[in-house]
Amino acid sequence: MSSSESQEPALSAEAQSKKAAKKEAAKQEKLRRKQEVAAAAAAASNLSVEDDPLAVNYGQIPLIELQSKTPVNVNDWTRVEALNDSLKDEQVLIRGRAQTIRPVGKKMAFLVIRENGFTVQCLVQAQPDLVSPQMVKFAAALSRESIVDVEGVVSIPAAPIKGATQQVEIQVRKLYCVSKAVPTLPINIEDAARSEVEIEKAIQAGEQFVRVNQDTRLNNRVLDLRTPANQGIFRIQSQVGQAFRQFLYGESFVEIHTPKLIAGSSEGGAAVFRLDYKGQPACLAQSPQLHKQMSICGDFGRVFEIGPVFRAEDSFTHRHLCEFTGLDVEMEIKKHYFEVMDLVDKLFVAMFDSLNTNCKKDLEAVANQYPFEPLKYLRNTLRLTYEEGIQMLKAASNDFALQEVGVEIEPFGDLNTEAERKLGQLVLEKYGTEFYILHRYPLAVRPFYTMPCYDNPTYSNSFDVFIRGEEIISGAQRVHVPEFLEERAQACGIEVKTISSYIDSFRYGAPPHGGFGVGLERVVMLFCGLNNIRKTSLYPRDPQRIAP
Amino acid sequence: MSSSESQEPALSAEAQSKKAAKKEAAKQEKLRRKQEVAAAAAAASNLSVEDDPLAVNYGQIPLIELQSKTPVNVNDWTRVEALNDSLKDEQVLIRGRAQTIRPVGKKMAFLVIRENGFTVQCLVQAQPDLVSPQMVKFAAALSRESIVDVEGVVSIPAAPIKGATQQVEIQVRKLYCVSKAVPTLPINIEDAARSEVEIEKAIQAGEQFVRVNQDTRLNNRVLDLRTPANQGIFRIQSQVGQAFRQFLYGESFVEIHTPKLIAGSSEGGAAVFRLDYKGQPACLAQSPQLHKQMSICGDFGRVFEIGPVFRAEDSFTHRHLCEFTGLDVEMEIKKHYFEVMDLVDKLFVAMFDSLNTNCKKDLEAVANQYPFEPLKYLRNTLRLTYEEGIQMLKAASNDFALQEVGVEIEPFGDLNTEAERKLGQLVLEKYGTEFYILHRYPLAVRPFYTMPCYDNPTYSNSFDVFIRGEEIISGAQRVHVPEFLEERAQACGIEVKTISSYIDSFRYGAPPHGGFGVGLERVVMLFCGLNNIRKTSLYPRDPQRIAP
Incomplete structure (x- = not known):
């Protein structure tokens, strides 16, 4: 499987x-072949292009025409999106894909042309001196998903058009195939x-x-990728990145680009992809953690990065990938890790608002195929401590058997996926939000660079953030004291020698700081209530997939 | 060497x-040790903190205070940048690095505190019941680059302060060390x-x-990275990315994230980093070329990506890195590769304008250490054909011996670095611009997916863009016909089997399209007239360097 x-x-x-x-x-x-044969049969006739005085009005555009023979005015083309009744009786030229081709006898063929998710119905109807039967035949024989240039006159149909987004019809005068799709997709x-x-x-x-x-x-x-849902998903993904950056630019953050090729073995712990770097052992960065912290030591104050992160783990779940896009933030703080959580709070509320405002059509397209309820989130993001979360789960376990749904509670361990889901449900019932922060995690389940709590070193100044009961963000205050950092690394079984340039960075004066990392694909998946992260990665990489 | x-x-x-x-x-x-010993000697005395009733006003902040003991109001701190005479006689708290420490006798010490490139002079002067001699000693003994919290009263000095950006002085009342730097940097x-x-x-x-x-x-x-020039360089780099995206968002581009882990051997040709991917041979993408084109076939219309690209080449030059940040664009075109060049033109003029407007202080900081003239560029970017470029070089060779400066002219080869530089000079003299496009390159020197010219297949619908005589952008119309693409790949010695999913993408209807790739580090290097790309890469990777 x-x-x-x-x-x-x-x-x-x-x-x-x-x-x-x-x-x-x-x-x-x-099935496809059957349909193709039927379509071909419908279009079949003994009409020949050679006999057609109107042959110049249709056909395959030769490659040479698409090799920049003459510069064109791109404004000669009207966007399908822009086709409406204000263009009645006007001549327009559009380019798009032949989404459906429906011949009606030998004298007529309907085409639905799609461009950027918008569709328009086009009618190719034989008329003396205007449209030849050969042209109708050519239209009927087009393969679906071929790209065509259609020239015609805009008309307003008597009845609403069901199979297209635009409520006009184009009476086709010229029809050229720009790029032919194979007949069987x-x-x-x-x-x-x-x-x-x-x-x-x-x-x-x-x-x-x-x-x-x-x-x-x-x-x-x-x-x-051409389905409306997928078009929506990746436009939403683009908007997430844009909202993330816009917010951070406004808060004086500097965008950085840290190396993905790392000497030694990155942060240790997680499985990494190893490679040979000009004779030196190297690996792919499992996150920009070390270098973003070093950039704080390099005095950039507040930094962020958007880039690939690599995990060689054999995780066969709906939410793990071997390569995904990390949204990473690191910032100086004065004293308290709440300063980082304050930023997360404002940033994500702003992001969700911007998605709901700017991606209406895209969210609708996703919901049409994969129905979901809009995300419930508060103006001020709820914060619970890990202990409070555990208490909520324990209290709930009086009502029913948590074990039955796989929930395991370990006060100083991590929450398992089922416990996270269950807690998400409880939080939604009690607080009316599907987006919240859980903080003060047990130190034992956090990376070595996490700052312990001042009053109890079994807890840490760290947090996770959840959407619909699944984790999307992990963040914390970091240890900025080099001697203590060394001690923590050793305690976590990391060979200090391999991260010496990282630890040395803190010897030249290091401000208290914290930050967090977000998985872009997870944000999109969970905002849209999707069930698999492969739906929100353009070309996903998992333990069994490295293509296309 | x-x-x-x-x-x-x-x-x-x-x-x-x-x-x-x-x-x-x-x-x-x-040298440093000598200086430290001198400083320590100056500060040395037999004053002891134990005897000081004012000891609470200075000292090392214990770690526990920086472990989030109590949330703080970050607004309690004033930014060094914001210190000016409107704050006269006010009590302020600032955090920054002790950039310089200058003891004057035992009763006085001057500190210059730096935050985000802004500096302010602080005076620690012994005064009864306010500042103890022990506190002056503590200040004098601070190691440079340590991070301190300074509380004091803003005063206006009689004479201008030379050693700091802010023209106020702080009369220090409290001084705490947040993070101690090692005495010898x-x-x-x-x-x-x-x-x-x-x-x-x-x-x-x-x-x-x-x-x-x-x-x-x-x-x-x-x-x-803490030098003013480097602070400027990476803030400029951040602005380049921001300007790039802002422009493209405005032109309906979608931001994508393509995989860096690629089955087989990427585009072939260039040297790639190889690795084992769960038992399959894989490599690191030498550019997002194949996947960004596939995304065009996936109907996104106009896409861009900002991400790392990997080159395993042994290039020991001032402008090559093994890992750099690629700014990549791919877009549908109607018919002509000029449509891509039009975008490059507008995008880069907008970017240069935004750098000159938004990065004044940063550009100044760079120029102070590495003097350069502002980039000369036209409102409408100059376009020359490769042939015209060759003609200019040939005409110039009548005046002097080009060979002497290493210029080699091959009408159907590529321009070497010296020829590019020379042509840049000639273009500047004739057209008054240091930014121009050279197009219609010989096909033989371009990648297999480049569209040949309609009238002469020894040339191609491609272009390079130059700043100050060095290439920063490479772009072209692509071959969108799968059979022709296969033919071109074979002709270029690429095993078609290894890129079959790429070629198959064009079988389902592919719009004519083109695009380009920009090296982020090169743009910053050349805009600022710097002499080495290692200056504009945060943590550069070259054949001899994979750390820090």
């Missing part, structure tokens, strides 16, 4: 293995875009349909 | 080897901040001074 499929509870049982995936792909192809965008609700309906109606499983999607990621 | 040192023409001959570097470091340390910030002009002056005056060479700087990067 592949890791990604195991995260798809809604998948049919026979799709749960690689063999089944292959079978399904074959089934899909068969490995996955069909419509299939990949179908929600579970639609699938259930189709099953109940006894209709034939293809369910595209996660591995098939990822194997054909370029097609899969 | 190490690669980085070879880029420092101003260095004395004996500094040109690693041995010499060690020698120098030892020399430095000796491996490099002195003042030494590292000295310009060549100052060094020359010192030599002529027969003064003793320490010149800090590039390798010593990088070995002690955390200290080196």
Whole structure:
């Protein structure tokens, strides 16, 4: 069973293995071929382009035309998004994909053209001296997902158009294929875009349909990315990055870029990818932790970084990847780790607000395929101590058997995934928020550079942040005293020699500081209530996947 | 001879080897120790803290106080930057580094406190019931670069203060050491901040001074980063990224994050870092080229990425690194690669404008240590064809022997570094700009995915962009026809099998597209007229350096 499929509870049982995936792909192809044959038959005729005096109005654009023969005015093209009734009777030129092609007899063909998620219906209808039957045949024979230039006149249809976002129709005058798709696509965008609700309906109606499983999607990621939900997901991801930066620029943070190639073995502990660096043993940074702290010692005061982080762990879960995008922050503090938590609070409330404001259409597209409720969060983020969290779980365990749902409570250990989920539920019930901070974690479960609590060194000045019961952020005050840092590293079994340049950084005067790291893919996954992190990574890397 | 040192023409001959570097470091340390001993002697006395009723006003802050004993109001601290005469007679609390400590007898000590590049002079003067002689002793014994909290009253000095940016003085009432620096720093910030002009002056005056060479700087990067020039450089770098993104967000680009772990051998050609990925051969992406193009096939229309790129090449030059930050753009075009060049033009003019507007102080700080003239650039960026460039070089060769300066002209080869420099000079003389685009490069010197010219396939729809005679951007229209792409890959000696998922991406309908990649560190280096890319990489990685 592949890791990604195991995260798809809604998948049919026979799709749960690689063999089944292959079978399904074959089934899909068969179905597709059938449809293609039908379409070709409908379009088939004895019309020939050679006999057509209007042949100049359609056809394949030769490559040479797309090799910059003459500069063009990009404004000659109208965006599909901009097509509306104010353009009635105007001649327009659009470029997009032939999403659907529906021939009606030999004299007519409907095309739905898609550009950037917006769609418009186009009618190619044979008319003397304007549109030849050969042109209709050419339109009907187009392969789906081909890119075309369509020139035509905007008209307003009598009845609303169901199959397109734009409520105008284009009476096609010219039609050129810019790039031809293969006639049989490995996955069909419509299939990949179908929600579970639609699938259930189709099953109940006894209709034939293809369910595209996660591995098939990822194997054909370029097609899969074209679904409205995926277009939305990665536009939301882009907005998360933008909101993150905008907020931090406003708070005087400097963006830094730290090396991913690290001598020795990074922070120790976690599994790292090792490689040979010009004859020296090296590894890929498991986070920018050491270098972002060093940058604080280098007097940048407040720094952030957005970049890849690498984990060679064999984690086969719905929320772990071998490579993901880290949003990292490190900042001087005066005395208290609450100063870091204050920033997290303001930053994420601002980010969620900006997503809800700027990504309405994208969130809707995601929800259409993967229904979810908007995230509940407070204006001032709730903070609970780890001890308070444990108390809440214990109190709840009086009501029902926590063990039954897999929740294990260890006062000085970490919360397991089930305990985190359960606590998320309890917090939502009691405080009405799905976003909260849990702080003062047991020291034993935090990295060596974490500052212990002043009053009880079994606890630490650290925190995790949760969305919908899952962790997205880990942060803390750091140990800035080199001798103490050495002691902590040794206590955690780290060979101090391998991180000597890091520890030395604190010998030249080091301000008290703290910071946190966020997993970008997790934020998007949990904000949208998705069930698998592979849905929010553009080209995911897990222990079994390094392609495409 | 190490690669980085070879880029420092101003260095004395004996500094040109690693041995010499060690020698120098030892020399430095000796000098530093002397100074420390002198300072300690000045501060030495038989005053004891135990006898001091005012002992509560100074001392080392115990760690427990910095372990979040009580939350503090960060607004209790005034920023050094904000200290001015409007605060006259007010009590303030500041935190910063003890940049210089100058005892005057036993009753007085001057401190210069630095925070974020701003400095203020503080006077610790013994006064009955206010400041004890023991406190003066404590101040005088502080090690440089230690972090201190200073509480005192703002006063306006009679004469301007030369050694600090702020024109007020603080009459110190309380002084606490937050973090102690070791008494002997491996490099002195003042030494590292000295310009060549100052060094020359010192030599002529027969003064003793320490010149800090590039390798010593990088070995002690955390200290080196504290110089005003380096503070400026990395704030400028942050602004370049910000300007880049702001412009692209405004042009409907989506920010993406592509994987750095790649199956097989990336794009082929260049040397890559290889590693084992869970039993599969893998490498580090030498650019996001393949995946950003695939994202265009995935319908994102216009994408950009800012992230690390990896080159395992043994390039020992002033402008090559093994890991650097790539600013990458890919976009659909209608027909012509000029559409990409139009974007480059507008984007970079906007970026340069924003640097000149928003980084005045930082540019000044860089110029103080490394003098340079502001970049000359036009409102509409000059475009020359490669052929025109060759003609300019050939015409110039009538006037003088180009070969003598190492310029080689190959009409269908690439320009070598000297030819690029020379052409930059000629362009500056003729057109008055140090920023221009050279396009229509010979196909043979471009990567396999480059679109050939429609009229002459020995040329290509590609371009490079230059600042001060050095390349910072490489871009082109790409081949979007899968069969042709395969043909080109084969012709360039690339095993098509290893990039099959990339080539397959174009089989499902691919829009004409183009893009470019920019080296962030090069942009900063050349905008500021610096002579070595190691100066603009936070923790540079070259064939001989993977630390700190």
